[in-house]
Structure formats: C-alpha cells, structure tokens
Amino acid sequence: MGSELHLLVAGEGCGAVAEAAAQVAGVNKVLVADNAAYGHQLAENLSTLIAELGKDYSHVVAPATTSGKNVMPRVAALLDVAQLSDIIAVEFENTFQRPIYAGNAIATVESLDPIKVITVRGTAFDAAAETGGAASVEAVAAVHDAGTSAFVGEEVAQSDRPELTAAKVVVSGGRGMGNGENFAILETLADKLGAAVGASRAAVDAGFVPNDMQVGQTGKIVAPELYIAVGISGAIQHLAGMKESKVIVAINKDDEAPIFQVADYGLVADLFEAVPELQSKL
Amino acid sequence: MKVLVPVKRVIDYNVKVRVKSDGSGVDLNNVKMAINPFDEIAVEEAVRLKEAGTATEVVVVSIGPKASQEVLRTALAVGADRAIHLESDAELEPLAVAKCLKQVVADEQPQLVICGKQAIDDDSNQTGQMLAALLGWPQGTFASEVLPEGDAIKVTREIDGGLETLQLNLPAVVTSDLRLNEPRYASLPNIMKAKKKPLDSKPVAELGLDVAPRLKAVNYAPPAARQGGIKVENVA
Ligand SMILES: Cc1cc2nc3c(=O)[nH]c(=O)nc-3n(C[C@H](O)[C@H](O)[C@H](O)COP(=O)(O)OP(=O)(O)OC[C@H]3O[C@@H](n4cnc5c(N)ncnc54)[C@H](O)[C@@H]3O)c2cc1C
Numbered sequence: 210m211g212s213e214l215h216l217l218v219a220g221e222g223c224g225a226v227a228e229a230a231a232q233v234a235g236v237n238k239v240l241v242a243d244n245a246a247y248g249h250q251l252a253e254n255l256s257t258l259i260a261e262l263g264k265d266y267s268h269v270v271a272p273a274t275t276s277g278k279n280v281m282p283r284v285a286a287l288l289d290v291a292q293l294s295d296i297i298a299v300e301f302e303n304t305f306q307r308p309i310y311a312g313n314a315i316a317t318v319e320s321l322d323p324i325k326v327i328t329v330r331g332t333a334f335d336a337a338a339e340t341g342g343a344a345s346v347e348a349v350a351a352v353h354d355a356g357t358s359a360f361v362g363e364e365v366a367q368s369d370r371p372e373l374t375a376a377k378v379v380v381s382g383g384r385g386m387g388n389g390e391n392f393a394i395l396e397t398l399a400d401k402l403g404a405a406v407g408a409s410r411a412a413v414d415a416g417f418v419p420n421d422m423q424v425g426q427t428g429k430i431v432a433p434e435l436y437i438a439v440g441i442s443g444a445i446q447h448l449a450g451m452k453e454s455k456v457i458v459a460i461n462k463d464d465e466a467p468i469f470q471v472a473d474y475g476l477v478a479d480l481f482e483a484v485p486e487l488q489s490k491l
Numbered sequence: 492m493k494v495l496v497p498v499k500r501v502i503d504y505n506v507k508v509r510v511k512s513d514g515s516g517v518d519l520n521n522v523k524m525a526i527n528p529f530d531e532i533a534v535e536e537a538v539r540l541k542e543a544g545t546a547t548e549v550v551v552v553s554i555g556p557k558a559s560q561e562v563l564r565t566a567l568a569v570g571a572d573r574a575i576h577l578e579s580d581a582e583l584e585p586l587a588v589a590k591c592l593k594q595v596v597a598d599e600q601p602q603l604v605i606c607g608k609q610a611i612d613d614d615s616n617q618t619g620q621m622l623a624a625l626l627g628w629p630q631g632t633f634a635s636e637v638l639p640e641g642d643a644i645k646v647t648r649e650i651d652g653g654l655e656t657l658q659l660n661l662p663a664v665v666t667s668d669l670r671l672n673e674p675r676y677a678s679l680p681n682i683m684k685a686k687k688k689p690l691d692s693k694p695v696a697e698l699g700l701d702v703a704p705r706l707k708a709v710n711y712a713p714p715a716a717r718q719g720g721i722k723v724e725n726v727a
C-alpha cells in the first residue's frame with residue numbers, strides 16, 4: 210500500500226524508540242511526538258494527533274493490539290471514515306481480507322473512503338527487518354491534551370518467557386488444569402521448550418491465571434509453529450485464537466472433545482500424567 | 492446519573508456460522524439470534540449501578556431490523572427501565588451506528604454510555620470508541636471494573652500486558668470486557684413485566700444522518716479447512 214512509509218512514534222521520552230524505528234528496512238521517515246500528553250497512550254490525546262497527521266496519508270495503520278484497537282476507531286471517526294479491523298491480507302491498496310464470526314468466515318472488503326484506517330493482525334504478516342533502513346527523523350510539535358482522562362496505574366505481568374503473540378511455541382491450559390497452582394506444570398514444560406504460556410477463557414475467568422494470557426476471539430490471536438492445548442475443550446471462540454498455528458497438539462481426557470478436530474496430534478489422556486511424562490522425555 | 496446501553500442482536504455464540512456457497516454472505520436463515528454477550532454484560536453493569544444508587548435510569552438502545560426489539564425486551568427483563576429502537580433493515584457499519592448513537596445521546600443526555608467491547612458477529616471492536624470520538628468524550632475500553640467517584644469514574648482495563656486503570660471525567664463511554672461481571676438470568680415475572688416497559692421505535696431514516704456504507708463486501712469465504720490429525724497412544 211502506498212509509495213512512501215512514515216512511522217509515528219508518540220510517547221514520553223521515546224527518542225531511543227524513534228532511533229530504532231529509523232533503522233527499520235523500508236521506512237522513509239520517522240515522526241516523533243515526544244510529550245507527557247502521550248506518555249500513557251491515552252486514546253483521547255493520541256487519536257487527535259493521529260487524525261491531524263493522518264489527513265495527508267492514504268493509509269493509517271496500527272497493529273491490532275489492545276492499544277491499536279483502543280485508538281484507531283477513534284481516529285477513523287475523527288476523519289469520518291470507516292475502520293478496517295484485524296486485516297489478514299492486502300489484495301489491492303483498497304481491498305483487504307479480515308476474519309468475522311470468530312474466524313468462521315473471511316470477508317474480502319473494499320474501502321470506498323479516501324483514507325483507509327486499518328488495524329493489522331500481526332501473526333498474519335512477516336515482520337520488517339529491524340536494520341537496513343536509514344530514515345530521517347522529524348519532530349512533531351503538536352501537543353494535544355484533552356484533559357478528560359488520566360492514567361492512574363497499571364499491573365503489568367513480568368515474565369522471562371517469550372511474548373505470547375510472538376512465541377514460536379505456546380503451551381496453553383484450560384479449565385482442565387483445575388486450579389492456578391497446577392499451571393506450574395505447564396510453566397516447567399514451557400521453559401523446557403522456550404515457550405510462552407496461554408490459557409482459555411474458562412481458566413482466566415476461574416482466576417487460575419491473569420487476563421493477558423487469554424487466547425481466542427476476544428483475547429490474543431497466536432499462530433506459533435507449535436501450539437499445545439492442555440485440558441482445553443476447543444470451543445469456537447478458543448479456536449479463533451489459535452487455529453492458524455502450524456502444528457497443534459491436544460491433550461484431553463475426553464476423546465470427543467472438539468479440539469481433536471483441529472489437532473494434528475491428539476492424545477486422549479489425563480493431563481496430570483501426560484504432561485509430566487512428556488516433560489521427562491524432552 | 493443516567494446510563495445508556497447500546498445492545499445489538501447477533502447470532503447466538505453457540506452457533507457455528509457457514510458461508511453461503513456463492514460467497515455472497517453468511518447464512519443466517521433459521522439461525523438462533525441473541526443479545527450480543529458483551530452487551531448483556533454492559534446491561535448488567537448499568538443495572539448494578541442503579542441498584543447501588545449511582546444510576547438513576549438505565550436506557551437501552553438497539554439499531555437494526557424489527558426483530559432487534561427482542562434483545563431490547565431481554566435487556567428490560569434484567570432491569571433496564573426504557574428502550575429505544577432505531578429501525579433499519581440495511582447493514583449499518585460501526586461509524587453509522589456511532590452516528591445514530593450520538594443522536595440518541597443528544598436527545599437523552601446520559602452521563603455514561605456502556606457499550607460491549609465487540610459484537611461477536613462482525614468482531615469490529617469499534618463502535619464505542621467511535622461514539623466517544625464523535626462526542627469528544629473520554630473512553631474506557633475493555634473494562635473489567637468500573638468505579639464511580641463523584642464527577643468521574645475509575646475504569647480498570649484489560650490490556651495486552653495485564654491491567655491498566657484510568658480516571659475519566661464524566662460524561663464518558665465505557666466498553667465492557669468479559670470479566671466486568673457475570674450477568675444474571677431474567678426471572679419469568681420480570682420477563683412478563685418487561686413486556687409493559689416503554690419501548691419507542693422509529694426509523695433510522697428519520698434521523699437524517701449519513702449512514703451510507705463506506706465499505707463494500709467483495710466476497711465471503713470459509714477459512715482454510717484444517718484436517719483433523721491422528722490420535723497418538725502416548726507421549727513418546
Ligand atoms: C462472547 C464470548 C467470548 C469468548 N471468548 C473466548 C476467548 O477469547 N478464548 C477462549 O478460550 N474462550 C472464549 N470464550 C469461552 C468459550 O466459549 C469456552 O467456554 C472456553 O473456551 C472453554 O474453556 P476450556 O476449554 O478451558 O473449558 P471446558 O470447555 O470446560 O473444557 C475443559 C476440558 O478439559 C478437559 N479435562 C478436564 N480435566 C482433564 C484432565 N485431568 N486431563 C485432561 N483433560 C482434562 C475436559 O475433558 C474438557 O474438554 C468466549 C465465550 C463467549 C460467550
């Protein structure tokens with residue numbers, strides 16, 4: 210899409226990020242908006258900035274992360290254009306594919322608007338090379354502070370494991386894990402495999418693990434080389450988040466569980482026996 | 492404080508949809524429809540605010556065909572006070588829905604709008620944010636906790652890394668995530684009572700807004716099929 214590629218880095222104290230962004234292959238220019246108003250990525254402030262800059266572009270693109278999903282619809286509304294969510298393919302500069310109905314249908318949609326505001330599903334595209342570029346860096350002076358919202362605090366999980374949506378291997382647990390303590394056996398397995406740990410909604414709702422681990426239609430979308438589903442039945446909402454994985458392994462004691470319909474390798478067994486056994490063989 | 496909750500009629504979450512063989516859309520014939528699960532959570536939150544004495548009135552609104560009145564009755568049965576139906580047989584995109592809702596906000600003057608974070612049919616996750624932008628209001632999306640504090644609310648949000656808490660000046664828009672609450676079931680007497688609660692209906696066309704589509708559906712296709720694999724005997 211488009212002939213030139215500009216990146217916007219907005220935040221507080223984000224100079225180093227802008228420098229790194231300028232090295233990314235294919236980028237022509239990096240715009241830096243460094244101001245306290247953008248510090249916590251408040252949607253009210255960021256969307257006004259992006260909409261103001263975006264007027265001069267054909268495409269305004271962000272990843273379909275919780276912050277992209279938070280800000281981009283606002284940008285689109287300010288520009289009076291539609292927003293395309295979670296695209297998985299670009300057919301032409303105005304035509305895109307996106308999953309609907311929990312991934313049970315793929316819609317090909319053509320935008321009739323002059324500016325296309327888009328969020329992109331990261332797992333559907335290869336990342337650009339981090340080096341090889343030599344973009345110019347330009348400061349953006351505009352400061353937008355709506356003054357209607359304020360950051361109070363955050364609880365962000367710290368983990369040495371790879372990030373869920375970027376991991377090559379993901380081990381996920383469901384309600385079958387029984388409780389939060391039992392997730393320790395998945396964590397040990399994950400550490401052996403260099404994997405991230407995910408979960409079904411049922412496991413998150415039951416309080417076994419935090420919300421940021423939820424994989425699915427309304428959680429994170431993952432597409433690793435290997436996905437190991439343990440004690441997960443395979444509801445359509447869960448499958449929506451992991452069925453693009455290359456190889457799927459399922460461990461479930463119920464041989465009728467729908468997860469087996471998508472699994473490349475299915476093991477009908479009690480997870481409390483199968484997981485330690487699997488681990489001992491690695 | 493008056494609370495407005497937009498609710499959408501969508502395919503029931505248990506139904507696995509199928510794409511029509513000619514690629515023109517998704518087969519919704521004889522499919523079970525229901526209130527969008529996130530909107531059920533939004534209604535519950537509004538009703539709880541009323542029960543706690545914070546909200547004075549809970550108004551629900553749905554935009555869609557005549558049958559959307561069913562989901563409004565569902566919302567009335569769990570405790571909403573009044574319903575507004577904006578009738579449209581055309582497929583309205585999130586921007587158009589947000590424009591209609593802005594008009595409802597102008598008429599009703601709520602201090603808080605609670606939307607669902609996404610509708611499970613189109614999975615857009617846009618309408619609440621667009622409405623907030625059109626109104627110039629702050630937003631608290633993907634909320635797992637909403638605490639009123641005078642002229643403001645504190646919203647805890649489910650973000651990729653964990654949880655974030657924001658303070659928003661009222662009026663504001665909130666969108667509900669799954670863990671905001673667990674919606675109650677409507678009792679039979681309340682379902683009967685809901686039939687008598689006020690429900691106003693008028694055509695979207697009467698609002699005189701630009702709701703023309705900005706997107707053209709080119710084709711619908713089923714996702715690439717995944718073959719079921721083999722069952723193995725043991726972990727070896
Ligand atoms: C609007 C909406 C959005 C949703 N979004 C999501 C989402 O994003 N992600 C998501 O995951 N879900 C989502 N869901 C929920 C989804 O419908 C399912 O309820 C959920 O995925 C079930 O989780 P589960 O497989 O862990 O639990 P269950 O369905 O209860 O399955 C547990 C499985 O564990 C097995 N098991 C139990 N004990 C053992 C044992 N000892 N050894 C081996 N196997 C065992 C059982 O046989 C069973 O198959 C959503 C639902 C709705 C309505």
Ligand SMILES: Cc1cc2nc3c(=O)[nH]c(=O)nc-3n(C[C@H](O)[C@H](O)[C@H](O)COP(=O)(O)OP(=O)(O)OC[C@H]3O[C@@H](n4cnc5c(N)ncnc54)[C@H](O)[C@@H]3O)c2cc1C
Nearest residue numbers: 497498499553554584606607609610613614615616617618
């Ligand atoms: C390419 C394309 C094809 C489409 N095809 C069809 C189709 O075949 N059939 C069809 O019926 N529709 C179709 N639509 C319309 C679409 O399903 C939605 O009505 C519209 O895009 C809103 O998106 P969403 O429901 O995902 O909104 P989201 O932004 O995900 O919804 C979030 C929240 O906004 C509120 N909300 C959204 N819509 C309404 C509403 N109508 N009334 C009240 N509150 C609401 C709810 O609180 C909801 O939880 C199509 C749209 C597009 C863009």
